[in-house]
Amino acid sequence: MPDAAARLHAIQSALADAARVANRVPADVTLVAVSKNRTVDEIEALIDAGQRHFGENRVQEAATKWPELRSRHPDVVLHMIGQLQSNKAEEAAALFDVIHSLDRPSLAAALVKARWNGPTYVQVNIGEEEQKGGVAIGDLPAFLDQARDLQVAGLMAIPPAEVEPSPYFALLAKLARRHGVSGLSMGMSGDYRAAVMLGATVVRVGTALFED
Template identity: 40%
Template sequence: MTIADNISTIRARIAAAARAAGRDPAGIRLLPVSKTRPASAVLEAASAGCTRFGENRVQEATGKWEELAEDHPEISWAIIGHLQTNKARQVARFASEFQALDSLRLARELDRRLQNEGRGIDVLVEINTSGEPQKSGVALDDAVALCRQLGAFDSLRVRGLMTVALNSGDPSPVGACFQRVVDLQERLRDEAGGVSDWGELSMGMSGDFELAIAHGATTVRVGQAIFGPRSYPASA
């Protein structure tokens, strides 16, 4: 199976999951996650109609952007992994979307860097819905307070929420993570509606995106089901 074949299969599964949930498949965006994959794989996916790609690591994303930007300006990048404030300058240079905002300090620094670049960026607030301490994201109890303050940053176009659900073969706790985001979305519309309409919900990856669609995901982040198993450099 080629990357294009895999994308076609994933799109068909997205459409089927949407119809099963009584939703319009056109309302669900596929974000291919190209981390650890070379620029050539990104171009294969782009030939199948994908134009925005998710990357976890800023340094890797920057390298691919620099390699492809001149000849392929239609390709854009979404940073979906945890971001340290000292990397905000790099993100402000090229990224079109940032899905892992989890602190006021980071919002302030990213906005400052974007102002310097004369750019704006679409932003999602990452929510830690599983409560796992090793995961990034703002805690559910702190999310409303953070989100209320994001309207102060002109360069951050706040679109909605993102989460990485519990990694489990049992759909019940995974679905519970997704439902917590939906519940928070409704609360934010009541309590922070002046910041955003909170319409974007980035939920679901290769192993659980159909369940995420059933709970209302508008973006699904799919990596291995498109590009195949990831290969990481061996430890020294």
């Protein structure tokens, strides 16, 4: 799949350009390839092209693909980017290297019980959407205190659809500064450039990496 290398190079170049415009070092931004619903062949084509960080939305799907892939590519870093059920915490702790979707006290407790010690991002409901997961902005200080036994690496958010995302990215960056965390997991295929210019340290790109 030679197109995989071309797509990866294009995204890496655009990401680097956005970082330089913002007077940032491109290497400070991690590109996570969102591989949900993708085949092993599609994923391996990106691995062969040099991509090393991948994100999955569901524990069950990840468990069917990644043990085999990681046996061949042990340097791959696997990110849990979807909503995580508390009863899947132990399985997730065994499968993943990074979790981006800590959003409630019961999950924090389950991850502590599972002895999870990887980087963890607290998901913030940045647009105050009832249908979307994440900690309410007003509850964030108390929640971060509740999560003190975990390695909180930063904040994650998905802005509301069909609106300009930049104000939400800026707000998440402000919240991270206020609460003394440096990581910002924000930005996807359609808006990762804006996210990088506003401080993203991790962008999660799926469609643009896997489809022409």
